Amino acid sequence: MHRGMISGILGALAAAFIFFCQKGPDQEQLISASRKVTDSYMGELKMALSSAISQSGVVGAVDVCSELAPEVARKYSSADGWEVRRVSRKFRNAHNAPDSFESQGLEILSAKAQGDDEYYTWDIQDGQRAFRYLRTIRMAVLCVNCHGDAAAFSPELRQVLSTKYPNDNATGFEVGDFRGAFSIKINWPQGKAGVDSINHSL
Numbered sequence: 001m002h003r004g005m006i007s008g009i010l011g012a013l014a015a016a017f018i019f020f021c022q023k024g025p026d027q028e029q030l031i032s033a034s035r036k037v038t039d040s041y042m043g044e045l046k047m048a049l050s051s052a053i054s055q056s057g058v059v060g061a062v063d064v065c066s067e068l069a070p071e072v073a074r075k076y077s078s079a080d081g082w083e084v085r086r087v088s089r090k091f092r093n094a095h096n097a098p099d100s101f102e103s104q105g106l107e108i109l110s111a112k113a114q115g116d117d118e119y120y121t122w123d124i125q126d127g128q129r130a131f132r133y134l135r136t137i138r139m140a141v142l143c144v145n146c147h148g149d150a151a152a153f154s155p156e157l158r159q160v161l162s163t164k165y166p167n168d169n170a171t172g173f174e175v176g177d178f179r180g181a182f183s184i185k186i187n188w189p190q191g192k193a194g195v196d197s198i199n200h201s202l
């Protein structure tokens with residue numbers, strides 16, 4: 001074997017060894033920041049949805065939801081290295097379709113009949129290390145307005161949803177059903193400052 005190649009391989013092995021032996025970040029800190037972000041994301045959405053419904057009715061609230069949810073997600077993704085979104089296997093907007101980690105997590109979380117659960121792991125893709133976190137979203141009474149039995153929706157609501165989301169899969173849910181998950185990706189170490197500030201502020 002060529003000398004340069006051997007030392008190249010040894011160098012790569014040494015780099016991998018050093019990488020895995022470095023003291024990892026404190027996982028509890030990452031979990032606690034992820035919980036805080038998903039708690040406030042859910043709180044903010046529920047509040048905005050119920051006030052929009054009482055002000056402009058369910059049909060009027062559809063726009064609020066489609067604009068607000070991604071806006072709130074962007075706000076929580078503003079920390080360096082952070083990506084926050086909602087995912088579901090039965091999605092209304094294809095933009096919220098799961099990637100392979102999220103699909104696997106949704107499978108595991110959805111197998112539980114009830115409760116607020118989480119699923120997390122470390123991931124390396126193209127040399128980028130990331131902490132991946134999912135947290136169950138269940139159907140509340142409020143949600144049935146737009147994700148319940150479509151036959152019970154007003155004709156106006158059906159019209160708005162089918163125009164905006166012709167491939168809508170997100171109806172037919174009942175209160176308590178598994179609806180999907182919040183998904184957080186914290187690239188490491190870029191996301192560290194965000195973890196620290198969220199743990200101190202929220």
Ligand code: HEC
Binds near residue numbers: 092140145
């Ligand atoms: C006023 C109607 C309305 C209400 C009420 C509503 N949603 Fe939605 N929901 C939507 C719309 C519209 C979208 C698509 C948003 C987008 O375009 O990203 C959506 C998307 C979602 C998604 C992302 C996955 C997907 O299907 O695209 C989840 C998860 C979700 N809703 C859960 C809930 C939960 C839980 C509640 C109750 C707390 C709720 N929704 C209440 C209209 C509503």
